[in-house]
Amino acid sequence: MAAITAKMVAELRELTGLGMMECKKALVEADGDVKKAEEVLRIKSGNKASKMAGRTAAEGVIAAFISDDKKVGAIVEVNCETDFVGKDAGFIEFASAVAKAVAVANPADVEALAAVATDSGASVEDLRKAIIAKLGENMTLRRFVRYETAGQLATYLHGGKIGVLVDLEGGDEALGKDVAMHIAAAKPKSLDASGVDAELIETERRVAIERAKEAGKPEAMIEKIAEGTVQKFLKEVTLLSQPFVKDDKQTIEQLLKTNSAKVNAFALLVVGEGIEKKVVDYAAEVAAAAKL
Template identity: 35%
Template sequence: MKISASEVNRLRKSTGSGMMDCKKALEESGGDYEKAIEILRKKGQKVAANRADRESSEGVVLAKVNSDKTAGIIISLNCETDFVARNQDYLKLANDLANHALSFDTLENFLSSSFNNMSVSEKLLEQTGVIGEKIEIGTFKKLTAPYVGHYIHNGNKIASIIGLSGIIKGAEEISKNVCMQVAAMNPIALDENTVPTEIVQKEIEIAKDQLRKEGKPEEMLEKISQGKMKRFFKDNTLINQSYIKDNTMTVKDYLKLSDSDLKITDFQRFSLT
């Protein structure tokens, strides 16, 4: 049967598949639109199965916040090559998925949710067939707070979100500056009390081993290593880090400039680099 250009174009817009693939699917389905979508989806499943062992280390990382600034999400849409990651259709898909992800608290619920008349998981399989590369969600991080800010570094390779304890004048600028701090300095925890115990113990042992090699007496190791840990906490915990826009103050000091009671409740960061 003859397939019209408008039918092909409709299927192309719906699935993102190439014109020839859409025409072939419509011909195979006898012009049945839903069957043609299923044919393209099965093609995606075959491609996905063949590329299951491929590494999807490229892609884009996006951060989004909801309209009232009380929830934020970091999501990455991973692929195999930077060439695909820079494609405008791919970026649009990533943005659409990130906006959709704001409504969900877990990756599992997000993947099973309805998106463009199919589940998110099915959409990823479909696009694997369309693009010819392994396409998957690489990370999914959700944060809620009285005020949530976000930042995406140039190139969509690093994104961060932070929560503030309250809504104050200038919250948007403050949260963006702190998000930039998180993106640039990659803190491992909010403060010294939230650094995982195993990391603290490991750093203390590293410090003690170094001191032993320097010939320091055993009875002095504990005191000196605790001093080294103060430096470790300053370099690696967000509120104690030197503020990147003014290294004469810490991030904690920067927050106090606007409101002495303002605190960071949590933060998330993800990088594809």
């Protein structure tokens, strides 16, 4: 049996939002495996989604650029250490210059992006070093997405923390903006079911089966219940199946069809997504450890 530490309990609490004792029991049942313990808690509590998924754990900004003809565009995530610097005009200007550099130069990756020349003539890396020297914080170019299309591109930025880039075929500028805003709000994982990670689907199925068993459902019904749960999950996380946020009487697929349009691809970036910035409260950790 693995030792259950206060740090493990705290991590599981962050992921699930559940009480310390519930998390400790789940970790014991999962023999210290935090991911498995999260699944155990979902089965027992009906907790549908991880708090971690929507949590911003690093500062910075999402910037975007689209060419005048709307054929080439990019969104980028640039990180810094504090929200104060994330709102600085110079930092935001730097991020915008990086987004344009990505669109124009089409670098292979973040490493190649560093050497790309910006409109000022200086490289992205030179600008990064200059803004670091000015503002006194470390800054990183984390990721970018670039599209080039025969259709038209649309973008939407929400508070500098969420950025969307949409490759739209047909429709008009207003439709592109509506779809981009919807993506920012509803955060779909993919265009349709074919793009959803198989591991995510399998997890939903496994959780549904275990919850059905715990609820005492007849064995003959369990697979049907699990399949229904998976299909519901897919409708919730795929763009085309989601109800349009501005008119939930129609799905995005119906909205596009009405406007003789289709989405070829989309990208959604959220500042700090997947990065956890630890703030250690030693007093709380010691107190929690004393209770284990």
